Amino acid sequence: MSAYIVGVLVPLVFTILLRNSKNRKKRGLPVDVGGEPGYAIRNYRFTSPVETAWEGISTLADLFEQSCKQYRDNKFLGTRRLISRETEISGDGRSFEKLHLGDYEWLSYGKVFEAVCNFASGLVQLGHKREERAAIFADTREEWFIALQGCFRRNITVVTIYASLGEEALCYSLNETEVTTVICGHKELKKLIDISRQLDTVKRIICMDDEVPSNASLIEGGNSWTITTFSDVEELGKENPVEADLPLSADIAVIMYTSGSTGLPKGVMMTHGNVLATISAVMTIVPDLGSKDVYLAYLPLAHILELAAENVIAAIGSSIGYGSPLTLTDTSSKIKRGTKGDASMLRPTLMTAVPAILDRVRDGVLKKVNATGGLSKKLFDLSYSRRLSAINGSWFGAWGLERFLWNFLVFRKIRAVLGGHIRFVLSGGAPLSGDTQRFINICLGAPIGQGYGLTETCAGGTFSEYDDTSVGRVGAPLPCSVIKLIDWPEGGYLASDSPMPRGEIIVGGPNVTIGYFKNEEKTKEVYKVDEKGMKWFYTGDIGQFHADGCLEIIDRKKDIVKLQHGEYVSLGKVEAVLMVSPYVDNIMLHADPFHSYCVALVVASQYTVEDWAKNQGISFVDFSELCQKEETIKEVHGSLVKAAKKARLEKFEIPAKIKLLSEAWTPESGLVTAALKIKRDVIRKSFSEELTKLYSS
Numbered sequence: 001m002s003a004y005i006v007g008v009l010v011p012l013v014f015t016i017l018l019r020n021s022k023n024r025k026k027r028g029l030p031v032d033v034g035g036e037p038g039y040a041i042r043n044y045r046f047t048s049p050v051e052t053a054w055e056g057i058s059t060l061a062d063l064f065e066q067s068c069k070q071y072r073d074n075k076f077l078g079t080r081r082l083i084s085r086e087t088e089i090s091g092d093g094r095s096f097e098k099l100h101l102g103d104y105e106w107l108s109y110g111k112v113f114e115a116v117c118n119f120a121s122g123l124v125q126l127g128h129k130r131e132e133r134a135a136i137f138a139d140t141r142e143e144w145f146i147a148l149q150g151c152f153r154r155n156i157t158v159v160t161i162y163a164s165l166g167e168e169a170l171c172y173s174l175n176e177t178e179v180t181t182v183i184c185g186h187k188e189l190k191k192l193i194d195i196s197r198q199l200d201t202v203k204r205i206i207c208m209d210d211e212v213p214s215n216a217s218l219i220e221g222g223n224s225w226t227i228t229t230f231s232d233v234e235e236l237g238k239e240n241p242v243e244a245d246l247p248l249s250a251d252i253a254v255i256m257y258t259s260g261s262t263g264l265p266k267g268v269m270m271t272h273g274n275v276l277a278t279i280s281a282v283m284t285i286v287p288d289l290g291s292k293d294v295y296l297a298y299l300p301l302a303h304i305l306e307l308a309a310e311n312v313i314a315a316i317g318s319s320i321g322y323g324s325p326l327t328l329t330d331t332s333s334k335i336k337r338g339t340k341g342d343a344s345m346l347r348p349t350l351m352t353a354v355p356a357i358l359d360r361v362r363d364g365v366l367k368k369v370n371a372t373g374g375l376s377k378k379l380f381d382l383s384y385s386r387r388l389s390a391i392n393g394s395w396f397g398a399w400g401l402e403r404f405l406w407n408f409l410v411f412r413k414i415r416a417v418l419g420g421h422i423r424f425v426l427s428g429g430a431p432l433s434g435d436t437q438r439f440i441n442i443c444l445g446a447p448i449g450q451g452y453g454l455t456e457t458c459a460g461g462t463f464s465e466y467d468d469t470s471v472g473r474v475g476a477p478l479p480c481s482v483i484k485l486i487d488w489p490e491g492g493y494l495a496s497d498s499p500m501p502r503g504e505i506i507v508g509g510p511n512v513t514i515g516y517f518k519n520e521e522k523t524k525e526v527y528k529v530d531e532k533g534m535k536w537f538y539t540g541d542i543g544q545f546h547a548d549g550c551l552e553i554i555d556r557k558k559d560i561v562k563l564q565h566g567e568y569v570s571l572g573k574v575e576a577v578l579m580v581s582p583y584v585d586n587i588m589l590h591a592d593p594f595h596s597y598c599v600a601l602v603v604a605s606q607y608t609v610e611d612w613a614k615n616q617g618i619s620f621v622d623f624s625e626l627c628q629k630e631e632t633i634k635e636v637h638g639s640l641v642k643a644a645k646k647a648r649l650e651k652f653e654i655p656a657k658i659k660l661l662s663e664a665w666t667p668e669s670g671l672v673t674a675a676l677k678i679k680r681d682v683i684r685k686s687f688s689e690e691l692t693k694l695y696s697s
Contacts (some may be wrong), residue, residue, distance in 0.1 A: 027465060028476035028483075028549020033508065035530030038486035039501040041549050043479045045284070049509040050479040051273065053280035054315075058249040059272035061152040063279070063315055068113035071317030074291055076112045077142040078104035078321040080345065086336060098336040104321050104346060112146065119150035119230075120244065121237030123181070126204055126228065128156065130245060133255070134181040135159040135174060137188045140301045141322050143208040143230050145310060147183045148301075152272075155247040159255045159267070160302040162674040163188055164667035169265050171198045173257045176518060177267060180204060183230070186211050196225070206233055249273035255517050256304060258455050258673075267517035268455045270304075277510040278308050278453075278460035279315060281480035286350075286424055286449065287466045291317035294421075296348035298323040300674045304459040305428045305451075309352045321346040325357065329417050331364070347419035354429040355436065356676035358448075359579065362439045365414055366582065367607055383410040387442045391469055407445060414443045422446045424466065428453065429675040431553055431572070434471035435580050441469075450474050452553060453507075456526070456537045457481065460511035462551045473552045481509040483551060484536070485543060491560060491568070493542050502544040504557065508536040559680075561591035567652045569598060571680070577647040578655075581639040582608045586665050586672070588683050589655060590691055599694040600655035601687055602636060603665055609636070627660040636660060657694045659687070 028041040042049075057063050081102035088096045107115070128134065134156050136147055151158045159177045161170065163185070170191065174182070178201045182192060186209040192199070205227045212227060228236075247253065253272045257265040283289065295313045297320050299306040313320050323342030326334040330341045353361075369380045383406040390403065415422065422444050427437070428451040441448050452474035453461035462483060464475030477483045485503035487494045493502040512535045515523035526538045542555035559571040569591045578587050578600070586603040606623050612635060613626055620626040627633075637658050644654040665671040671683050684691065 026548055027468070028545070028551075030549075031482060033482055033484065033530070034532040034534060035484070035508070035528065035536055036486050036506070037495070038484040038503060038506070039495040039545065040482055040484040041477055041545055041551075042482050043477050044549065046479040049277070049482060049511075050280050050284070051277050051510045053283045058276065059152070059247050059251070060253055060275055060279075060311060061149070061155075061244075061246050061272070063276065063311070064116070064149050064152070065113070067314050067317060068109045071291060072108065072110040072113075074109050074317050075106040075319045076109045076314070077145065078106045078319060078346070079142050080104055080323070080327075080342065084336075088337075097334060099327060099334050100336040100339055101327065101342075101345070106319070107142070109317070115146050115234055116149040116153060117241070117244075118234040118237035119146055120153040121240060121242040122233035122235075123150065123154060123156070123237070124242045125236045125240050126181070126206075126226070126233065128154075128181045128204065130155055132180040133157045133159050133177050134183060135161055135177070135179040136183045136302070137161040137163065137165075137170070137192075138183065138185040138208055139163045139187075139324065140297055140299065140306065141185070141208065142320075143183075144301045145320070147206075147208075147230075148307075152247060152253065153244045155245050155251055157252045157255060159257065160307070161257055162300055162302045162667070164300075164674050165257075165265070166670050167191070167195050169257075171195055172264050173267065174202060175200050177255055181206065183208065185209055189227075204228070206230055247272055249276070252514075254307070256302070256307075256455055266519060266522065268513050269515055269517050270458055270513045274458045274511055274513050275308060275311065277480040278458040278478070279312050281460055281478040281511070282308070282312050282463070283315065284479050285463050285465060286312075286426075289316045289318070293318040293350050294346060294348045295320050296323055296328075296343060296346055296351045296419075297321065298325055298328055298342065299352055299354065303429070303675055304453075304455050305352055305354075305426075305675075308459045309426065313350070318350075321348065329364075343417065343419040345419075347421045349421050349423050350426075351418070351422060352426045352428065354675050355427060355432040356430070358425075358427060358432060358436050358440050361417070362436050363582065363605065363608075365417070365439075365443060367611075371611075380410055384439075384442060387411075388438070391438075391442070411443055411445060415445060418444065424449065426451060426463075428459065430677055431474075431576055433576055433580060437471045452551065453478075454537070454539060456513050456539075457507045457509075458511045458513060460509070461505075461507050464550070468550070470550070473546065473550045475551065476549045477551075478511075480511045481507050482534070483507060483543075485545065488542065488557065491542065491555065491557065493555070497544075500544040500546060502542065502554070505539045505541045505543045505551070505553075506536045507539060508534045512537045562593055563591060563598075563652060564594060564596040565652075567596075567650070569653055574598070574644075574649060574653050575678075577649060578640050578643055580643045580647075581636070583612070583636045583639050586678065588678050588680065590684065590694075592695065595695060597652060597656040598654070599691065600640070600658045601661060601683065601690065602640075602658050603661045603663070604632075604636065606662070624662040627662045633658060633660055657697065659690045659694055661687075 026044050029044050031040050031042040033040045083100040083102050086098045088098050181204040183206045208230045210229050252269050254270045255267040257267050332341050335341050423446050425448045447466040449464050451463045453459040460478050460480050462475045463478050484506050485495050488504045495501045495503045529535050540557045543551050555570045561569050571589045574589050585605040588601045591598045667674050
């Protein structure tokens with residue numbers, strides 16, 4: 001009996017001590033800084049913000065050259081071979097392109113460096129001058145990265161533009177920055193041809209694909225453009241090499257155009273030193289980074305999260321395999337049935353993701369589990385609940401035989417969806433719900449480092465460490481940043497609040513960019529330099545600091561609406577809660593100061609809603625008709641109310657009425673950004689009639 005007691009109590013006591021030690025761990029520490037009064041926190045391991053992790057390295061060009069020499073023979077950039085394009089016809093007569101992709105074909109660090117040097121020399125031969133700007137307007141691929149580094153070797157500022165950007169914003173970005181050379185893919189070249197008469201300064205087009213549109217020759221002659229393929233530029237540079245003209249730390253590396261959730265995009269000016277500071281800081285946070293890691297690249301390189309991540313991978317001699325959101329898994333929409341997706345073929349160890357992607361992974365797993373049903377579903381539910389209990393404190397469940405058993409029986413199959421070797425996931429770009437974070441963490445068996453940063457801070461801000469098992473927080477300040485909370489009395493958030501300081505988040509440090517291109521008024525509004533010379537960026541986000549120095553995002557100044565009776569509603573906070581409903585693919589809450597309640601536009605999850613309808617015996621012709629049925633609206637609304645009550649939302653925060661939409665919101669439709677954030681103003685205008693009806697009915 002005594003042996004039994006010891007066997008139970010020893011692990012229990014050890015677990016309690018372990019949990020208490022974790023609770024006591026200080027991840028961020030208070031620090032005295034200049035500028036506006038507030039509550040400031042720095043990273044616990046560094047007394048001052050980190051600028052570079054490598055002695056003598058002060059630019060991205062320096063860092064890249066060092067890596068290519070150090071890891072010359074390592075595999076670096078990989079792209080899948082295209083075997084064939086096929087057209088598949090669905091039951092309703094619609095056609096879909098499917099890709100049959102082969103193995104990854106690799107370039108070594110040495111070969112990539114040669115390509116970069118050749119491309120840089122080719123730019124000179126084409127007539128591009130150092131003081132002129134070049135734009136990269138394409139989906140993420142190896143040529144994108146080579147072009148970026150090629151421009152850096154000539155100290156050419158790169159303007160980055162999302163491939164999904166609309167015509168108006170595209171014209172605006174290219175004309176405002178007076179770009180003379182555009183580097184793009186075949187698909188993007190077609191867009192440029194359509195707006196060629198509206199582009200004032202473009203002289204040269206470099207197409208990443210050998211296939212050039214048939215009408216390109218007309219534009220080339222009529223608009224004084226020269227159109228050259230990427231491979232021809234490399235060959236031109238190889239035959240006519242030019243010495244590098246390397247940048248300084250303070251030189252502008254990138255003008256990054258945000259896709260803009262409101263209005264026209266703004267160009268954020270980033271120096272080499274700004275981006276290098278973020279890269280250096282991330283190096284200290286992700287555990288055991290090394291040349292054996294394999295990174296799956298599929299997010300837009302025009303987004304600072306992906307651009308910073310790929311430069312981190314290059315710095316450590318790891319491999320980057322390129323994919324796309326539409327070919328990511330074996331069941332992705334553009335993958336030919338019976339063939340492998342990017343993750344299965346690459347078997348990555350590291351990846352970045354935005355919450356919308358992780359939400360889809362979670363929904364996909366749950367759909368498959370629910371569709372299978374029976375014993376398999378019961379086994380999944382049991383294993384998930386046991387692992388959840390383990391994370392919350394069970395010693396044997398966390399590390400013993402039981403964990404091995406569940407991994408082998410259940411989670412091994414789920415992990416295979418992303419290749420089976422993921423050991424760390426970085427989530428950024430938007431808040432990740434606690435439910436999704438925990439679900440992915442359990443099913444993948446890998447920590448999720450949730451980060452917080454903005455384009456204006458080169459993605460640097462905060463980052464949760466691998467051993468932090470909490471959810472809903474975004475970690476302590478990165479070593480390159482100081483995070484300060486300042487009072488926002490109008491919203492009721494004060495740095496003196498107890499038990500946790502609260503307020504608007506401002507970020508200071510060497511990663512804070514120098515401002516907006518040709519927009520001094522907006523720059524002065526949100527960038528401020530204190531008496532000690534530190535630059536601060538005012539984010540507009542509201543946060544609170546936990547006792548261990550970790551930040552939690554709790555609100556956003558622009559998303560708060562005051563209702564008719566004086567109650568404040570945080571739109572983003574409520575949307576994050578309601579997204580948990582399995583019936584929801586996307587949602588926008590709408591609050592009107594002239595009404596006492598909220599309404600919502602809900603993009604319905606087709607698979608889940610149709611599955612529910614079939615089980616209920618509800619007949620329908622198509623999904624659009626199903627979304628208009630009263631019983632469907634009632635079911636989805638009930639699910640939202642249930643999620644809201646579980647999260648303890650106030651009654652006035654719960655949408656009183658909803659409009660179900662059958663068409664997905666995509667970057668191509670202009671309703672969400674390339675990072676899949678909703679464009680609130682655009683959606684409000686596009687669905688103004690539907691919103692009016694919700695309030696009047």
